[in-house]
Amino acid sequence: MNDFQFHRPSSLAEVFDLLSTHGDDARLMAGGTALVMQMKQRLAQPGHVIGLGGLRGAPGLDSIEAAADYHGAMRIGALCTHRQVETSPLVHRQVPLLAEAYRQVATPRIRHMATVGGGLAASIEF
Numbered sequence: 001m002n003d004f005q006f007h008r009p010s011s012l013a014e015v016f017d018l019l020s021t022h023g024d025d026a027r028l029m030a031g032g033t034a035l036v037m038q039m040k041q042r043l044a045q046p047g048h049v050i051g052l053g054g055l056r057g058a059p060g061l062d063s064i065e066a067a068a069d070y071h072g073a074m075r076i077g078a079l080c081t082h083r084q085v086e087t088s089p090l091v092h093r094q095v096p097l098l099a100e101a102y103r104q105v106a107t108p109r110i111r112h113m114a115t116v117g118g119g120l121a122a123s124i125e126f
């Protein structure tokens with residue numbers, strides 16, 4: 001793995017500041033299950049890694065809620081883990097197929113770390 005500086009912002013504003021300061025030399029890290037592997041394989045060599053762990057608990061980022069503006073819809077925060085989606089009573093009630101799909105990903109250990117946002121971003125990258 002290359003040398004890098006690790007940042008641990010505690011607000012979205014700090015995240016955006018870091019991204020605009022470091023540009024393409026920065027990568028976000030949520031669960032790290034994809035990024036760490038990419039870095040170990042030297043497929044990614046960022047000079048700055050911005051850990052998103054300090055944002056857990058921020059409104060909307062790691063919660064699953066029914067969307068008030070559209071019946072049957074829900075909002076899933078980017079920092080929700082696969083395990084949260086898999087076990088959410090709301091997801092089970094409204095979109096059981098989604099809970100089942102997340103249950104098929106990797107192992108429970110990975111699903112406890114991997115986030116919805118990280119999974120979507122990683123699948124766009126490849």
Ligand SMILES: Cc1cc2nc3c(=O)[nH]c(=O)nc-3n(C[C@H](O)[C@H](O)[C@H](O)COP(=O)(O)OP(=O)(O)OC[C@H]3O[C@@H](n4cnc5c(N)ncnc54)[C@H](O)[C@@H]3O)c2cc1C
Binds near residue numbers: 027104
């Ligand atoms: C052993 C193993 C088995 C797996 N099996 C499956 C499988 O069966 N099916 C499947 O679909 N996937 C599978 N995966 C992939 C897994 O779903 C992804 O590794 C995981 O979802 C990535 O989430 P993360 O939070 O760990 O992302 P990270 O590794 O932290 O980040 C991944 C990428 O997303 C970016 N990113 C992270 N969070 C955000 C955000 N909030 N906004 C913008 N960009 C962001 C990062 O910069 C990075 O580029 C497997 C992975 C492993 C390690």
